[in-house]
Amino acid sequence: MKGILSISAAALSGVALIGLTSVSPAQAEDTITAASWGGAYSASQREAYYKPAAKEIDMTVLEDEWGGTLSEIRVQVDTGDYKWTVIDAETGTGLAACDEGLIAELDWDMLGGTDRFLPGSTSDCTVGTIAWATIFAYDGDHFTGDNVPMTLADFYDLEKFPGKRGLYANSPVVNIEFALMADGVPADEVFTYLRENEDEALDRAFAKMDTIKDEVVWWDSGAMAPQLLSDGEVVMTTAWNGRIYNAIVNEGQNFVIVWDGQIIDYDVWMIPMGHPDYDLGMKFIEYASRPEVMARQSQYISYGPTTYAASELINPDILQHLPTAPANLTNAVWSDTIWWADHTEELGERFQVWRSQ
Amino acid sequence: MASTAETDVMMAADGVPLKIKLRRAERMRKIWALGLIAPLFIFIVGGFIVPIISLMTLSVEDPELNEALPRTAEIFSQWDGEGYPSEEAMLVFAEELSTADRGEFGRVSKRLNYDISGFKSMLKATARASDELTLLPADQILQGFIDIDDDWEDQAYWRAIKGASSAYSDYYMLWAVDLKRDGETGEIISVDEGRAVYVEVLIRTIEISFAVTILCFLMGLPIAYLLATLPTAKSNLLLILVLLPFWTSLLVRTTSWLVLLQNEGLVNDLGIWIGLWNEPLELVRNRLGVYIAMTHILLPFMVLPMFSVMKSINPWHMRAAASLGAPGWKAFLKVYMPQCMPGVGAGTLLVFILSLGYYITPALVGGPDDQMISYWIVQNMGRNANWGLGAALSLILLVLTMVMFFIYNRFVGIDNLKVN
Numbered sequence: 001m002k003g004i005l006s007i008s009a010a011a012l013s014g015v016a017l018i019g020l021t022s023v024s025p026a027q028a029e030d031t032i033t034a035a036s037w038g039g040a041y042s043a044s045q046r047e048a049y050y051k052p053a054a055k056e057i058d059m060t061v062l063e064d065e066w067g068g069t070l071s072e073i074r075v076q077v078d079t080g081d082y083k084w085t086v087i088d089a090e091t092g093t094g095l096a097a098c099d100e101g102l103i104a105e106l107d108w109d110m111l112g113g114t115d116r117f118l119p120g121s122t123s124d125c126t127v128g129t130i131a132w133a134t135i136f137a138y139d140g141d142h143f144t145g146d147n148v149p150m151t152l153a154d155f156y157d158l159e160k161f162p163g164k165r166g167l168y169a170n171s172p173v174v175n176i177e178f179a180l181m182a183d184g185v186p187a188d189e190v191f192t193y194l195r196e197n198e199d200e201a202l203d204r205a206f207a208k209m210d211t212i213k214d215e216v217v218w219w220d221s222g223a224m225a226p227q228l229l230s231d232g233e234v235v236m237t238t239a240w241n242g243r244i245y246n247a248i249v250n251e252g253q254n255f256v257i258v259w260d261g262q263i264i265d266y267d268v269w270m271i272p273m274g275h276p277d278y279d280l281g282m283k284f285i286e287y288a289s290r291p292e293v294m295a296r297q298s299q300y301i302s303y304g305p306t307t308y309a310a311s312e313l314i315n316p317d318i319l320q321h322l323p324t325a326p327a328n329l330t331n332a333v334w335s336d337t338i339w340w341a342d343h344t345e346e347l348g349e350r351f352q353v354w355r356s357q
Numbered sequence: 358m359a360s361t362a363e364t365d366v367m368m369a370a371d372g373v374p375l376k377i378k379l380r381r382a383e384r385m386r387k388i389w390a391l392g393l394i395a396p397l398f399i400f401i402v403g404g405f406i407v408p409i410i411s412l413m414t415l416s417v418e419d420p421e422l423n424e425a426l427p428r429t430a431e432i433f434s435q436w437d438g439e440g441y442p443s444e445e446a447m448l449v450f451a452e453e454l455s456t457a458d459r460g461e462f463g464r465v466s467k468r469l470n471y472d473i474s475g476f477k478s479m480l481k482a483t484a485r486a487s488d489e490l491t492l493l494p495a496d497q498i499l500q501g502f503i504d505i506d507d508d509w510e511d512q513a514y515w516r517a518i519k520g521a522s523s524a525y526s527d528y529y530m531l532w533a534v535d536l537k538r539d540g541e542t543g544e545i546i547s548v549d550e551g552r553a554v555y556v557e558v559l560i561r562t563i564e565i566s567f568a569v570t571i572l573c574f575l576m577g578l579p580i581a582y583l584l585a586t587l588p589t590a591k592s593n594l595l596l597i598l599v600l601l602p603f604w605t606s607l608l609v610r611t612t613s614w615l616v617l618l619q620n621e622g623l624v625n626d627l628g629i630w631i632g633l634w635n636e637p638l639e640l641v642r643n644r645l646g647v648y649i650a651m652t653h654i655l656l657p658f659m660v661l662p663m664f665s666v667m668k669s670i671n672p673w674h675m676r677a678a679a680s681l682g683a684p685g686w687k688a689f690l691k692v693y694m695p696q697c698m699p700g701v702g703a704g705t706l707l708v709f710i711l712s713l714g715y716y717i718t719p720a721l722v723g724g725p726d727d728q729m730i731s732y733w734i735v736q737n738m739g740r741n742a743n744w745g746l747g748a749a750l751s752l753i754l755l756v757l758t759m760v761m762f763f764i765y766n767r768f769v770g771i772d773n774l775k776v777n
Contacts, residue, residue: 096463099463099481100462100463164620169725217642218724218725231619231620231621232620232621233619233620233621342475342477342478343474345467345470345471345474345477345741346470346474346475348741349552349741350551350552352554352736353551353552353553353554354551355725355726356554356557356558356725356726356728357554357726
């Protein structure tokens, strides 16, 4: 999702900022405004949800773009002057907004309960709309034949696969989990370990990262990761899956995504607290969560649906590129955003200090 | 009497005393003059002085607890920090937690989490159960807290609340130099090793600025000398070459260095092709890259002031020294260089001060351990939304710059500064 964030930042000057763009010329009964990230991601939502909504549920969806910060929602809730009916946010933002009472609880009866959604994609106030992943990728021209990296342990193995590694600079999120898995912690135990033996787990993660620290080139925007790979600055890098997919499909790069140990996170829908059109917002979210509707979005962008039923409807050609494809899920981690919400600041500081030492 | 007064005073044509008339005209001119500089004045005050001062005050403010839980802040500030706070204080704390605005509560828990990580979620759990806490009899209230979370038994948490209770504190200023107040004794001590970074960053900032200044001086001196001694037609051409990068965007120049110096960049490819080295050298994303790029970018600031001073030095002085028997190097050192000093001083000061605040160049061509103080200001102001710490670091940078200026003024004299 962060990949899209930077696209939208780049597009700030573009059409997206003009604000409310009517999607459907047909004047439907119900009109709502959906806030999202702009760029290719908003385009995929337009095709998958907004345009069909006019015909299928008689609803006009207007679009707006936002920066993903709580203050943008707080202003609307405090003044009662609502711009947005539904908002597409990152999971962590959704949890924080729920804690601070900025968004309303969802009507889970209407959504058919939480069980039909993938694990961790729901909370009282939020429901997942896409699944995106942090993976690692290598240059298929650099490593060939049988001697290619297959696991996170290989990513950390400088003897077997010499060369620079790319890691995300701005946050310890994912870096910690990857280091633990590379050090032998099974994917499904990473967060249990962090919760139960926090100090030991963190020391171990930082010690593991120490082993490759001298060989790390840090990337700090989504586009930089594939750039480092294609420039030959690194031989492998962690990255957001959509970015690597984009480089493979649209730029013809010979990159290979390694799904082992991929960490899956979600984008979620939410409704501002006290919105007079709460019912319309719920109507839209219910519509967007229908399997056949949700399954459309993957045709336009390589992010996966968040319901089991929608996953089954996706064309196999597309499915293989999604984080949620069964073959890619064999050793996947679902990010524990609640644990991270408690630790982002403290570990963020420790991580930055560690990086600079 | 009235008639004599009238005859003493010179009158203008319309019967108004000339003195008053003149004064009015003078006043009008003054208002005009003030009106002309008013836009600049308002711009400097409004766009420079006020924001800087208001930002700097953030570094000594600590307002979160006071704003969100005012009665708690009041009563905790009276507690001496021994043992546990009074039951009354705990009750006030519980009451305010149960009624706190969620947004303000979020900011308090973030602030307290700086002191002890994990405080945030503990406070959240406590706030959720605070309605029941307020119903407890006074002698059971501490136990009530402990029942919610064992950590409330640890006095450090209570002292952290006391520590955040005053509206103004040295909390962020100390943090910016890797210090903190000991919760128990109130003495100033070092922070844990894992958090200590800012003193090192400060030293690194001075170190990089110093090295860049020296490099600029060593490279700039011959260029400036050449410019000053060549015939005007040739020196003008060279001057344009010096100025050309000056007119190019800083970002473009920095990124170009990245392209030139990276592993598969032009320099490495050329070196390997010629056979000077076999493996790509690491020229960028380290200190070397920072020195190369910053020296290149700041070189004109060194060359130009030196050139303008050298240009004004009378060439006969050197010839006079030679005719009196001084060898070339001695004449240069004893006669030429002293006359250059105002230019050298201006150049070094300019380069050094500009270097201190460098952000984008080290961020692009440096590694994580080459980042200067500005990087950490940006980190704290932006990503971490920790404005107090960001402001404290900015204050340090500002003071550092002013100290450099003072030292320079002391030894070279600001009157001798010649920029052009």
